[in-house]
Amino acid sequence: MSSTDTTLAPAEGQDAIREGFAPTPLLRRLGGFFLNAYAAMVLFYLFLPVAVIVAFSFNDPVGKFNFVWKGFSLDAWRDPFKYPALADALVESLKVAAVATFIAVVLGSLIAIALVRHRFRGSGSIDLFLVIPLTSPEVVLGASLLTLFLDFGWNLGFRTIVLAHVMFQISFVALTVKARLRGFDWSLEDAAMDLGANPTRTFLRVTLPLIVPGIVAAAMLSFALSLDDFIITLFTAGSTLTYPLFVNNAAKTALPPQVNVLATMILVGSLLAIGLGSAWNRWRTRGQVL
Amino acid sequence: MAGTAAAGTRRRITPYLLSLPALAYLAVFFVVPLWTLVRTSLSTSTGSVYDPTLEFNWEFANYSDAFSRYDTQIVRSFWYALAATLLALVLAYPLAYVLAFKSGRWKNALLGLVILPFFITFILRTLAWKTIFADDSIVTSFFELLGLTTNGRILSTQWAVIGGLTYNFLPFMILPIYVSIEKIDPRLLEAARDLYAGGTRTFRKVLLPLSLPGVIAGSLLTFIPAAGDFVNAQYLGGVNQAMVGTVIQSQFLVVKDYPMAAALSAVLMIIILVAVLIYTRVLGTEDLV
Numbered sequence: 001m002s003s004t005d006t007t008l009a010p011a012e013g014q015d016a017i018r019e020g021f022a023p024t025p026l027l028r029r030l031g032g033f034f035l036n037a038y039a040a041m042v043l044f045y046l047f048l049p050v051a052v053i054v055a056f057s058f059n060d061p062v063g064k065f066n067f068v069w070k071g072f073s074l075d076a077w078r079d080p081f082k083y084p085a086l087a088d089a090l091v092e093s094l095k096v097a098a099v100a101t102f103i104a105v106v107l108g109s110l111i112a113i114a115l116v117r118h119r120f121r122g123s124g125s126i127d128l129f130l131v132i133p134l135t136s137p138e139v140v141l142g143a144s145l146l147t148l149f150l151d152f153g154w155n156l157g158f159r160t161i162v163l164a165h166v167m168f169q170i171s172f173v174a175l176t177v178k179a180r181l182r183g184f185d186w187s188l189e190d191a192a193m194d195l196g197a198n199p200t201r202t203f204l205r206v207t208l209p210l211i212v213p214g215i216v217a218a219a220m221l222s223f224a225l226s227l228d229d230f231i232i233t234l235f236t237a238g239s240t241l242t243y244p245l246f247v248n249n250a251a252k253t254a255l256p257p258q259v260n261v262l263a264t265m266i267l268v269g270s271l272l273a274i275g276l277g278s279a280w281n282r283w284r285t286r287g288q289v290l
Numbered sequence: 291m292a293g294t295a296a297a298g299t300r301r302r303i304t305p306y307l308l309s310l311p312a313l314a315y316l317a318v319f320f321v322v323p324l325w326t327l328v329r330t331s332l333s334t335s336t337g338s339v340y341d342p343t344l345e346f347n348w349e350f351a352n353y354s355d356a357f358s359r360y361d362t363q364i365v366r367s368f369w370y371a372l373a374a375t376l377l378a379l380v381l382a383y384p385l386a387y388v389l390a391f392k393s394g395r396w397k398n399a400l401l402g403l404v405i406l407p408f409f410i411t412f413i414l415r416t417l418a419w420k421t422i423f424a425d426d427s428i429v430t431s432f433f434e435l436l437g438l439t440t441n442g443r444i445l446s447t448q449w450a451v452i453g454g455l456t457y458n459f460l461p462f463m464i465l466p467i468y469v470s471i472e473k474i475d476p477r478l479l480e481a482a483r484d485l486y487a488g489g490t491r492t493f494r495k496v497l498l499p500l501s502l503p504g505v506i507a508g509s510l511l512t513f514i515p516a517a518g519d520f521v522n523a524q525y526l527g528g529v530n531q532a533m534v535g536t537v538i539q540s541q542f543l544v545v546k547d548y549p550m551a552a553a554l555s556a557v558l559m560i561i562i563l564v565a566v567l568i569y570t571r572v573l574g575t576e577d578l579v
Contacts, residue, residue, distance in 0.1 A: 031489070036392065043385065053418050118308075139518040139520065147323060150548070167316065228411055
């Protein structure tokens with residue numbers, strides 16, 4: 001989130017230059033109005049299902065499905081973990097996301113550091129190779145992993161879900177960290193070495209603090225991706241249920257409003273994490289001229 | 291001197307050591323699976339549904355079977371994905387422009403709104419459209435009033451599926467376009483106007499070419515997942531909206547005809563690769579990384 005903070009400053013500077021121009025004619029203003037209204041409509045389109053999901057967590061549905069609005073109720077919020085299978089599925093998802101994100105962040109950050117810090121033979125091919133998993137349809141990734149696990153004769157479950165998630169997370173982590181690391185002043189490392197710090201100390205005291213914000217951003221992104229993944233998980237889960245898989249099954253049999261309550265909790269939790277992340281980043285970089 | 295030579299060697303091999311774990315991981319869990327997928331697609335399945343055993347014997351007939359049996363779903367997937375990509379582009383471009391140039395201090399909040407749907411499970415977002423497009427909902431009645439529905443229904447039509455696909459992958463279109471428009475110096479647009487270019491011409495000659503990398507990246511990030519998707523077809527479509535992903539999913543997980551399912555996956559992958567290559571060649575941009 002904080003990368004956009006840094007771009008605000010020049011944009012404001014450019015506004016100042018623009019004010020020097022003659023006032024725009026009525027037609028252009030009218031066009032500007034329509035453009036803004038159009039953009040607002042698109043944002044509304046993006047926002048509408050989210051609003052419906054949050055609203056339906058307060059629904060008092062009749063029957064097994066929560067598709068039609070029947071009346072306001074706080075019942076589901078009073079007892080969000082009423083269905084043990086749903087709570088278990090959510091815990092399973094959080095466990096998968098935590099383990100997979102940890103592995104992917106380590107592997108992805110290392111390769112990102114290699115690509116940004118060093119110019120070496122083959123780095124271009126590695127760059128391209130990292131993008132390919134992201135441009136492959138999920139159904140093919142899931143299907144191919146299933147054929148691999150069948151070939152190995154492995155039982156599908158927690159372990160295979162984690163292995164699959166790490167696979168698509170590595171590329172996201174590597175690309176996110178890489179984007180954040182570009183343009184850093186790496187001569188600081190040399191300065192630390194010149195001042196007598198050994199490589200380990202240099203890494204811990206200079207390199208790590210520089211790259212931590214990028215790594216945190218990448219970790220949050222890949223955690224969210226893992227939590228949300230449905231297609232690849234469906235192919236690699238066997239009978240294990242993650243939260244999206246539970247919702248998928250529930251959609252066929254019974255969909256209680258608790259599903260919406262948990263979704264709303266995840267939404268609010270993510271927004272809080274992002275808010276805290278950007279507040280922390282602002283605090284960390286206080287007083288610095290970016 | 292020997293010390294610096296050793297340090298030099300260490301410096302040279304460091305990037306390879308740092309890259310090795312991730313590359314090894316992707317080799318085992320991305321490249322090898324593609325190989326086992328192709329191998330499976332050329333095998334014959336013997337044994338029961340519950341315990342299929344595969345025998346590799348260059349069974350190319352799986353591919354011709356896949357084409358002849360599921361050509362409708364393959365073709366449909368690409369039309370739906372294409373329609374969703376075009377719709378997403380039309381929706382995303384003006385929004386990305388407004389976000390980049392006209393949102394001022396609201397920029398971060400509005401960007402947050404764009405990624406907001408990501409924090410709700412994909413399945414649930416799709417199910418929400420089921421509520422919105424329900425047969426007696428306000429939205430459906432409104433479209434019916436405009437005469438845009440068939441028999442008063444939106445669900446179980448191709449437009450429900452295309453609408454769902456457009457919705458689910460729209461942020462992937464908005465964000466790359468936003469990033470590439472944001473990099474443009476707005477003074478270039480003013481310069482174009484000063485040189486008497488009209489709005490259309492400024493768009494065609496300045497804005498669009500400069501934002502093309504974002505348009506290309508966004509289209510690929512929308513088209514590829516849309517072409518392989520089966521969730522939208524499953525929840526918003528009917529029997530006649532099944533896509534190639536639907537077939538792959540049910541052949542793998544329900545019918546357990548692994549060779550056929552693998553052949554279909556390979557076909558999907560190859561068609562997408564070819565489409566991506568043609569698309570990027572035609573538009574002449576290769577710096578997507």
